[in-house]
Amino acid sequence: MTKIISVDDLSYQYPDADRPTLNHISFEINAGEWVAIVGHNGSGKSTLVRALDGLIDFKSGTVTVAGTKLSPESVWLVREHIGMVFQNPDNQFVGATVADDVAFGLENAGVPRPEMQKRVQEALEAVDMWQFAEREPSRLSGGQKQRVALAGIIAMNPSIIVLDEATSMLDPHGRQTVLSVLQHLRRSNQAPTILSITHDLSEAAQAQRLLVMDNGQLISEGTPRAIFSDEQLLESTGLDLPFSTKLSQQLAKQGLVTPKQYLTDDELEDWLWQSHLTM
Amino acid sequence: MLEQLTLGRYIPGHSWLHRLDPRAKLVLACYFIVIAFLTTNWLTYVLMFAFIGGVIFLTGLSFSYFVRGIGPLIWLIVFTAILQLLFTPGGHIYWHWGILMITSTGIQTSTAVFLRFLLIITMATVLTLTTAPLAIADGVEALLRPLRVIHFPVAQTALMLSVALRFVPTLLDEAQTIMNAQRARGVEFNNGGLIKRLRAIVPLLIPLFVGAIGRADDLATAMESRGYQGATNRTRYRVLKWHNADTIAVVVILVLNVVLVVLRHM
Amino acid sequence: MAITFDHVNYMYQPNSPFEAVGLSDVSFTVPSESFTAIIGHTGSGKSTLVQHLNGLLKPTSGTVTVDDFQLTAKTTNKHLKSLHQHVGMVFQFPENQLFDQTVERDIAFGPLNFGFTNEEAMSLAHQAAHDVGLPDELLKRSPFELSGGQMRRVAIAGVLASQPRVLVLDEPTAGLDPRGRAEMMAMFAKLKADQHLTVILVTHQMDDVADYADQALVMAHSNLIKAGTPAEIFADPEWVKAQQLALPTAANFAQHLVTRGFEFDSLPLTAEQLAIQLRGQLPKEGR
Numbered sequence: 117m118t119k120i121i122s123v124d125d126l127s128y129q130y131p132d133a134d135r136p137t138l139n140h141i142s143f144e145i146n147a148g149e150w151v152a153i154v155g156h157n158g159s160g161k162s163t164l165v166r167a168l169d170g171l172i173d174f175k176s177g178t179v180t181v182a183g184t185k186l187s188p189e190s191v192w193l194v195r196e197h198i199g200m201v202f203q204n205p206d207n208q209f210v211g212a213t214v215a216d217d218v219a220f221g222l223e224n225a226g227v228p229r230p231e232m233q234k235r236v237q238e239a240l241e242a243v244d245m246w247q248f249a250e251r252e253p254s255r256l257s258g259g260q261k262q263r264v265a266l267a268g269i270i271a272m273n274p275s276i277i278v279l280d281e282a283t284s285m286l287d288p289h290g291r292q293t294v295l296s297v298l299q300h301l302r303r304s305n306q307a308p309t310i311l312s313i314t315h316d317l318s319e320a321a322q323a324q325r326l327l328v329m330d331n332g333q334l335i336s337e338g339t340p341r342a343i344f345s346d347e348q349l350l351e352s353t354g355l356d357l358p359f360s361t362k363l364s365q366q367l368a369k370q371g372l373v374t375p376k377q378y379l380t381d382d383e384l385e386d387w388l389w390q391s392h393l394t395m
Numbered sequence: 396m397l398e399q400l401t402l403g404r405y406i407p408g409h410s411w412l413h414r415l416d417p418r419a420k421l422v423l424a425c426y427f428i429v430i431a432f433l434t435t436n437w438l439t440y441v442l443m444f445a446f447i448g449g450v451i452f453l454t455g456l457s458f459s460y461f462v463r464g465i466g467p468l469i470w471l472i473v474f475t476a477i478l479q480l481l482f483t484p485g486g487h488i489y490w491h492w493g494i495l496m497i498t499s500t501g502i503q504t505s506t507a508v509f510l511r512f513l514l515i516i517t518m519a520t521v522l523t524l525t526t527a528p529l530a531i532a533d534g535v536e537a538l539l540r541p542l543r544v545i546h547f548p549v550a551q552t553a554l555m556l557s558v559a560l561r562f563v564p565t566l567l568d569e570a571q572t573i574m575n576a577q578r579a580r581g582v583e584f585n586n587g588g589l590i591k592r593l594r595a596i597v598p599l600l601i602p603l604f605v606g607a608i609g610r611a612d613d614l615a616t617a618m619e620s621r622g623y624q625g626a627t628n629r630t631r632y633r634v635l636k637w638h639n640a641d642t643i644a645v646v647v648i649l650v651l652n653v654v655l656v657v658l659r660h661m
Numbered sequence: 662m663a664i665t666f667d668h669v670n671y672m673y674q675p676n677s678p679f680e681a682v683g684l685s686d687v688s689f690t691v692p693s694e695s696f697t698a699i700i701g702h703t704g705s706g707k708s709t710l711v712q713h714l715n716g717l718l719k720p721t722s723g724t725v726t727v728d729d730f731q732l733t734a735k736t737t738n739k740h741l742k743s744l745h746q747h748v749g750m751v752f753q754f755p756e757n758q759l760f761d762q763t764v765e766r767d768i769a770f771g772p773l774n775f776g777f778t779n780e781e782a783m784s785l786a787h788q789a790a791h792d793v794g795l796p797d798e799l800l801k802r803s804p805f806e807l808s809g810g811q812m813r814r815v816a817i818a819g820v821l822a823s824q825p826r827v828l829v830l831d832e833p834t835a836g837l838d839p840r841g842r843a844e845m846m847a848m849f850a851k852l853k854a855d856q857h858l859t860v861i862l863v864t865h866q867m868d869d870v871a872d873y874a875d876q877a878l879v880m881a882h883s884n885l886i887k888a889g890t891p892a893e894i895f896a897d898p899e900w901v902k903a904q905q906l907a908l909p910t911a912a913n914f915a916q917h918l919v920t921r922g923f924e925f926d927s928l929p930l931t932a933e934q935l936a937i938q939l940r941g942q943l944p945k946e947g948r
């Protein structure tokens with residue numbers, strides 16, 4: 117498998133901070149992989165993904181994206197490979213209308229107008245927002261705005277999409293629509309690499325791999341199953357426990373049988389059904 | 396009160412006027428404002444008011460909405476007209492007190508000021524009600540384009556203007572939320588003397604300012620991540636198109652101008 | 662304090678092209694010292710409803726009664742101040758309302774406006790800071806130097822310091838991490854118990870409704886479409902789905918178990934209730 121992102125011994129301290137926000141971080145991400153970054157607020161997740169896009173000026177360590185080592189000279193090239201969606205739907209909406217916003221990146225890249233029109237329409241159709249092309253952002257819901265932000269990225273066809281808590285300010289319905297766009301995109305022929313920061317366990321569970329941040333350090337990485345089965349890790353880093361784990365704990369309190377290892381919700385359902393049948 | 400004010404608001408719609416090219420609308424509105432000063436006798440006023448009445452009809456919005464919308468501004472117009480009335484010498488003097496007087500010339504000029512002001516404000520209202528802020532920004536940019544020869548940063552200015560306009564509703568919402576939050580903490584915004592009112596503004600302005608800076612920071616990051624390297628070398632998604640309707644509108648105004656000049660001398 | 666809405670209607674910007682219905686014929690009663698959740702999709706009228714509780718909005722028609730205070734279209738602003746004091750409002754992202762130079766002064770701002778002396782206000786501020794778990798050493802700092810979670814606690818303390826009897830919370834845990842959410846919800850439950858508050862919580866978290874609420878109000882398109890205990894609200898999963906709402910996680914899981922032949926007297930809403938109802942349907946440990 118080809119590596120699309122390599123981070124080697126990355127450290128960073130904000131100019132006015134008294135301690136480093138990123139502390140000797142190294143990891144790699146394969147092309148086409150879906151990776152979630154989890155960790156409590158202030159653990160350095162946003163700073164980390166900003167470093168990948170050259171949005172902070174780190175002095176120590178290296179970042180390589182799609183074979184290009186990030187440097188002041190290569191930063192615009194690297195940014196072509198990465199599309200970023202941020203947390204606040206309002207603060208990243210540049211255009212005065214939906215279509216204008218999607219076109220923003222294409223305009224920056226100097227894409228000719230006929231080509232631009234085609235790509236704007238295709239991208240808006242991909243996120244199911246074409247019928248709102250002429251709307252102003254003030255008349256859209258949060259979920260719709262985030263889908264427009266995604267369309268702006270889809271139109272640029274980057275190989276990597278980074279989501280920094282893109283769903284955390286949305287209601288459950290808005291969150292669901294954004295996630296289903298992502299799943300759809302994974303199956304399309306763009307099939308971008310996805311790197312998403314999230315607090316939502318069901319969202320993290322969809323990833324192939326999790327990176328766990330704590331106080332500026334990458335303290336663990338592994339499959340969702342491996343991470344979710346480590347109750348101590350989850351508790352010490354302030355993460356939620358999966359529902360299956362919470363239920364198992366409650367079953368134990370009632371003196372009932374519990375599975376010997378971590379099971380996903382679906383697996384626990386199966387397991388309970390099997391135990392029920394043995395009664 | 397502010398909610399009532401219509402000048403500066405945009406109401407989305409599909410009327411003939413909504414669809415006119417913003418360049419045409421900007422130029423023609425300015426042109427109308429200039430020729431409003433050609434009015435001299437009652438015939439010319441009738442013509443101009445009939446014309447603006449027709450324009451209001453074309454907006455597809457209700458007449459009473461305009462009347463109520465201009466209402467808050469009427470006092471400003473009346474005030475200006477009264478100043479004219481009291482300070483204009485000439486003609487027959489009906490009344491005077493110190494430097495204040497009411498003269499026949501005064502009555503004439505203040506009536507003219509009142510009526511012209513009304514025409515101008517109604518036209519400005521029509522322009523903003525039927526033209527999206529973005530379209531106005533586009534129109535202004537197109538009209539400023541010749542300034543590029545003197546190295547005026549037209550593209551940059553236009554982008555700044557459109558981003559600023561885009562954030563107006565967001566910031567208004569935020570201001571409303573902060574006001575509510577502070578009212579809930581016992582602040583009275585429209586109560587008490589001047590000093591008290593000014594003090595009440597601090598807990599509104601500081602959070603609004605802090606919030607706006609945060610937003611600007613986020614926006615700059617988002618723009619950079621989307622490849623924005625300055626306003627040069629960009630292509631444009633939105634282009635303005637001149638239609639037959641725009642030509643017709645220009646002709647109509649020119650005809651209006653000619654008729655006006657003729658009626659002036661009757 | 663008990664709260665009653667009697668046929669309350671609210672219209673935004675009436676008689677203009679921007680006219681919009683905010684509330685349509687809403688009636689309900691909230692008992693004193695209860696915990697009420699308000700749920701419903703975005704734009705359903707939740708925020709409009711709660712802004713009537715302390716007179717930030719006045720009904721276009723109908724009456725809102727809070728204890729013995731009656732709010733109608735005719736209530737003048739002069740009379741609203743006592744309502745503002747007795748009904749504390751924590752807005753969404755309340756940290757956006759901080760403005761003063763120190764944490765302490767920001768928290769004392771409400772009490773000062775409500776006519777407490779400087780000394781009283783400071784002591785109320787210290788008490789409120791303590792109640793929300795802010796360490797003393799932060800009190801002299803600028804609120805803008807704190808972390809997001811701490812800023813939110815300062816803002817909540819700023820509301821509590823005026824000693825409200827009713828606490829209205831509009832999505833108070835939005836944007837926090839899981840531990841922050843859990844701590845904050847536990848904090849509200851404790852505040853309610855210690856200070857005998859009536860709590861109104863606007864939320865999208867059905868698990869919080871299941872865990873904390875005595876009753877819930879369901880809003881849709883400016884109408885109140887259902888009111889009852891969480892058990893009553895979630896009893897009909899089909900109806901819940903039709904309203905674009907979710908079931909609490911445990912209830913959803915229990916639904917799946919029902920299709921596998923498990924039986925429940927009533928739909929369990931929390932992991933604990935579910936485990937209790939599974940007694941007798943699962944083998945005992947160590948057998």
Ligand SMILES: Nc1ncnc2c1ncn2[C@@H]1O[C@H](COP(=O)(O)OP(=O)(O)O)[C@@H](O)[C@H]1O
Pocket residue numbers: 130131132133137155156157158159160161162163164
């Ligand atoms: N612009 C900045 N200047 C100084 N410190 C910052 C800045 N942005 C973030 N920090 C600090 O860096 C740490 C990590 O922040 P962040 O990367 O945003 O974490 P996360 O995204 O995991 O919540 C926090 O302690 C935060 O206060």
Ligand SMILES: Nc1ncnc2c1ncn2[C@@H]1O[C@H](COP(=O)(O)OP(=O)(O)O)[C@@H](O)[C@H]1O
Pocket residue numbers: 673674679681682683701702703704705706707708709710883
């Ligand atoms: N200031 C306003 N002007 C006009 N309409 C508004 C305003 N605020 C809210 N509304 C409308 O009132 C309805 C209810 O909104 P709101 O109470 O904010 O819902 P919720 O809090 O459930 O998301 C929505 O349709 C919304 O568009």
Ligand SMILES: [Mg+2]
Pocket residue numbers: 161162163280281
């Ligand atoms: Mg972050």
Ligand SMILES: [Mg+2]
Pocket residue numbers: 704707708
């Ligand atoms: Mg709301």
